[in-house]
Amino acid sequence: MTATAGGPSLPQERRVVTDIPGPRSRELQARRTAAVAGGVGSVLPVFTTRAGGGVVEDVDGNRLIDFGSGIAVTSVGNSAEAVVRRASAQLAEFTHSCFMVTPYEGYVEVCERLAELTPGDHAKKSALFNSGAEAVENAVKIARAYTRRQAVVVFDHGYHGRTNLTMALTAKNMPYKHSFGPFAPEVYRAPVAYPYRWPTGPERCGEEAAAQAIDMIEKQVGAENTAAILIEPLLGEGGFIEPAKGFLPRIAEYARENGIVFVADEIQSGFCRTGQWFACEDEGIVPDLITTAKGIAGGLPLSAVTGRAEIMDAAHSGGLGGTYGGNPVACAAALGAIETMHELDLNARARRIEEIMKPRLRALAEKYEAIGDVRGRGAMLAVEIVRPGTTEPAPDITAAVAKACHAEGLLVLTTGTYGNVIRFLPPLVIGEDLLEEGLSVLEGAFAGL
Structure with missing residues (x-):
């Protein structure tokens, strides 16, 4: 195990010397x-x-x-060499200035790397935040600003966070939503292509689930009222559900045909986790917006919304941000994590x-x-x-x-x-x-x- 892989001083062996917990x-x-x-x-x-x-x-x-x-x-790894090196160097320079007050290069460089790594060769821009829930919430804000619509469509078994809006987006009640309502309005839930549990079997799952989801949107919401369709390309908290083939491309196509912003929530599945930079690449999907967090910065809190430049620019100046969003130490860590992903x-x-x-x-x-x-x-x-x-x-x-x-x-x-x-x-x-x-x-x- 090299230093770049993280933790060379920690023996890489299982050892149980007490009851667990001890x-x-x-x-x-x-x-x-x-x-x-x-x-x-x-x-x-x-x-x-x-x-x-x-x-x-x-x-x-x-x-x-x-x-x-x-x-x-x-x-x-928990202490990848490039993450430690870059974050330590940034700690010695300054820990915070707030990008909305006096900006710094690291934030810009992370946005540049995201434009390179995320699917599609179109012009892209990013905004940086602290947590996955913040990224999702801001993706919804951006989609609403761009489309001038309000409704958001999410899916059965989806998980998107613990803030008020993202609890509304999340499907599972316990432990994420129980006793915390009322939740944000204009959120609608559609069926997802869950092959193991699809009534007519996995072979027909993708086509049938997509048809049912689109029918629900048409009848209950109206495409003309829908700002965004938001989905995890490989569902996380819902049970690591890999939607049946054909489902995601059809939903993305429907969004494109109707001027709906298609948002891929890659917070758990992104940054090499599925063997590709992002899980949506498996079926060649190019989302309008993509949300990232978790693996982005080697353990430091950072998240992002990345997407088509014209969509990202829909929000007015000052409409996006946050005191700690894109913290300089976290940005340095992200650059180190991306460096490690490439090198290894x-x-x-x-x-x-x-x-x-x-x-x-x-x-x-x-x-x-x-x-x-x-x-x-x-x-x-x-x-x-x-x-x-x-x-x-x-x-x-x-x-x-x-x-x-x-x-x-x-x-x-x-x-x-x-x-x-x-x-x-x-x-x-x-x-x-x-x-x-x-x-x-x-x-x-x-x-x-």
Whole structure:
């Protein structure tokens, strides 16, 4: 593992020396309970001291194999050399000036890189923010300003954030929306092409789901009232659903035919995660706007809306921004992360991760009836867990498998509208030996059911 890959001083090996969580983590958890709001949850209450490559080390000295990447954030590793170098240099110069007061080159350079990397050869511009939810919310603002329309169409199983507007855009109630309403108006939800659960089967899913979605828009909203159609090209929190082929191109075509802004939410799927710079490239889709965050800056808070210059310029001067948006240290980190993605060819690395993981996951599915589906692309993979012999979601089995993995030093995340999906988001710099070992731990968890 090189320094560029992150964390060379941290041994790249799984080590379990205490119960997980261990005694020191339990002490810190007691302090956390007293000081941190109860609404802030954690997947696994082990407290991190170091992380890098494919390993997270906790305060008790346990080293966990990382199949989560901080929810697809640390794709280049937790301490990639270029990220540390560039961010440290910027810290020594200045931490903040507010781009809306006195601008700086790093913000401009990140926007230039985004114009180069995102799909399409048209003129593009970007605006930078702090979080994925901010990016989505501003994409909606921009689309409304450009079209002079109000309605926004989103999809079943979609997730777009936790602010008021993005909660309205998000499909799942618990834990994201429960008790937090009322929500923003003029949001409409359409069916998505979910192959595993499509009533007439996966072969007809793409065509039929697109027809149903378009019919819903026509009858319930009206194309002439629709500012934006917003979708994750590979749905994240909804269960790592890869829409059936043909669905996304047809929806994008419909948007183009009707002057609707097509927005690809690539916050979880972007920046090499699926083996391409952006997941929408898989079917050749060129979105009007694309939202990014998570993997953009190697762990520092940064997000962006990038899109057609004429659309991005629709908002009036001063209408976009925020005190911390495009913070100079975060911009430096983003440039370091992009540098690392290029130098290590992390698109190829994501594809290699899929080559290793998918066959083993499929072999597990052959062996254990509780695995109903194996899906995803690159290093964004998942298994959907069901009652054996049915397609009924089994969130209890899912939780039991995750708990068993955690106990053996493998950090995995659950997800899905029904809480029955285990998702795999390893850092793209993880060693292949750790990948294989993590999959063996996973197999042991299923064997112990």
